[in-house]
Amino acid sequence: MAMVWYAAATSAALFCIIYFFHRRLSCRYPLYTDYPILGMLPEVLCNLWHIHDFSAEMLKSHGGTAEFIGPWFTNLNFLVTSDPLNVHHVLSKNFNNYIKGPEFREIFQAFGDGIFTTDAEAWKYNRDLFHSLFKHRSFEVFMEKTIRKTVQNSLLPILDHVQQQGRVVDLQDLFNRFTFDNICSIVLGYDSNCLSLDFPEVEIEKAFSQAEESIFYRHIKPKSLWKLQKWLQIGGERKMTEACKSFDQFIHALIASKLEALSKCNENETGEASADLLTTLMREGKEEHDARFLRDAMFNLFVAGRDAITSVLTWFFWLVATNPLVEAKILEEMKEKFGRNEGKAEVLSVEEVKKLVYLHGAICETLRLFPPVPFERKQALEADMLPSGHGVDPSTVLLISLYAMGRSEEIWGEDCMEFKPERWISEKGELSCPSGGRLRSYAKPFSCSSHEGWFQG
Ligand code: HEM
Structure with missing residues (x-):
């Protein structure tokens, strides 16, 4: 018996050593230290x-x-x-060979078959659909009105109030509530009232945040572990199931009440108040837009809109607060262009905001230093060679670090870590593509293809 144990232990040790050296040999460009058994985790x-x-x-x-x-x-x-040539290759030149893939869909299961998780025809259908919705003039007007209302009726009074009281508030929480209310109205036509003086806990908002947190952990846990947790319904996976259940109940109840309202009113009566995306889609009444499709489309738009805007607003104000010179220049530009009503908070229109070039540069800088989507994930359909000389095959999961790209000295120049809105402004005082580092040669691939042409103006 001892001999059997001895043989088994020796074989296992030998197997581990061979496996270890095989990994070492096959990983030619290790990102971090590769430990036995635990790898780089x-x-x-x-x-x-x-x-x-x-x-x-x-x-x-x-x-x-x-x-x-x-x-x-x-x-x-x-x-x-984070190599721009690789990124250009994957997202543009050889775009058709790179998909999100089935594993991505599994991790982002809560997104269903929406635009973020689908590939090929299903993705194209979603994209064309959203494109046509966003391009509508009536949607643009509705969006501007909604945001203006939230700023005037909620955001500014709350900021005034906390200032008078000398109260400290968490700006990230405040912007999260602000964005949540806006997205709820714009996407679902639902007033969530998250942004109010008592900072209420809103169940559906909590459910969203929970689902997102669990998705984040699915990225760093071994698949077998989170699958086991899901099967046993424990930890983050249990919370994810509960969160999705809450969202599904909420959205299906909303769809039912909208269906009833739509059947009672004709289009003229529902009018402008119902220009939200869900109502617009339902009004079209297409056969393929069943409850499941609507649920997935709404979930995807919701996450896309909420997180990106909360993130950029929070980092923008943090960067401005820690760079007093930039703050002074933003205020100076506003004073110069809209000197009227000095000292009184006034909400500018979209057309007016477009005239604020320096402010635009400051927002671009924020997106460069703190991109709301720091990583993108892709998988190759067929084996391919990246311009950097790294080979990929269908089993390779490719991660593009937009965060590292935004801080690359090679791309942006030596001052890449500085917050400099000026880099986006030409000598003529117009918004332009920055000229630091090797940027000029990369300028084309950097156009924002995800949202290009989605919104007018
Ligand atoms: C500062 C604001 C925003 C930033 C920085 C941003 C960034 C991005 C990025 C990097 C992607 C590509 C993600 C990927 O392919 O994995 C993306 C896709 C997308 N975004 Fe945004 N986003 C912003 C705001 C919004 C808003 C307000 C909406 C709409 C409510 C939106 C809707 C979408 C949709 C639907 C996609 C999928 C596009 C596709 O797959 O073709 N985004 N966004």
């Missing part, structure tokens, strides 16, 4: 609190592209890149 977990900065540093020291390999036998392996 320990370094990720120790640096989770500043994972984007940490990854950007590591990518820089590896020439912009490197491999992450997870614990043994987990298949948690990625090729991470």
Whole structure:
């Protein structure tokens, strides 16, 4: 019996050693230190609190592209890149070869078959649909009115109130509520009243945040672990199930009440108040737009709109508050262009805001330094070679670090870590593509293809 144990232990040890060296040999560009059994996961977990900065540093020291390999036998392996030529290749030149893939869909299961999780025809259908919705003049007017109302009736009075009381507020929470109310009205035509003086806890908002948190952890846990948690309905996976249930109940009740309202009123009577995206889609009454389709479309728009705007608003105000010179220039530009009603808070129209070039530059800088989507994930359909010389095959998960790109000295120049709205403004005083580093040669691929032409103006 002892002999059997001895043989088994020796074989297992030998297998581990061979496996370890095989991994070492096959991973030619390691991003972090590769430990036996745990792979590179320990370094990720120790640096989770500043994972984007940490990854950007590591990518820089590896020439912009490197491999992450997870614990043994987990298949948690990625090729991470911030090389603009690779990004151009994947997102533009060889776009048809790169998909989100089935694994992505599994992680983002809560998104259903919406625009973020689908590929090919289903993705194109969603994209064309949203495109046509967003381009409508009536939608643009509705969106401006909704945001203006939230600013005038909720945001400004609350800021006035807390200022008078000398109260400290968490601006991220405030902007989250502000964006949530706007997105609820614009996407669903529903008044969530999240942004009010008593800072209420809104169930549906909590459900969203919970679902997103659980999705984040699915990225760093081995698949077998989160699948087991899901099966046992424990930890973050249980919370995710509950959150999705809450959202589904909420959205299906809303669809039912809208259906009833639509059947009672004709189009003229519903009028402008019902220019929200859900009502517009339902009004079209297309056969393929069943309750499931509507639920998925709304969930995707909701997450897309809410998180990106909350993130950019929060970082924008943090950057402005920590850069008093930039703040002074923003105020100076406003005074110069709209000197009237000095000292009195006034909500500008979209047309007026377009005249604020320096402010626009400051927002572009915020998006560069703190992109709301710091990573994009893609998978190849067929084996391919990236311009950097790294090979990819269908089993490679490719992560594009937009965060590292925004902080690349090679792209933006030596002052890449500085908050400089000026870099977006030409000598003529117009908004222009920055000229630092090697940016001029990259200028074309950098156009915002995700939203290009979606909104007018
Ligand atoms: C500062 C604001 C925003 C930023 C920085 C931003 C950024 C991005 C990025 C990087 C993507 C590509 C994601 C991917 O392919 O994985 C994306 C896609 C998308 N965004 Fe935004 N977004 C913003 C605001 C919004 C808003 C307000 C909406 C609408 C409510 C929206 C709707 C979408 C949709 C539907 C897609 C999917 C497009 C596609 O797959 O073709 N975004 N966004």
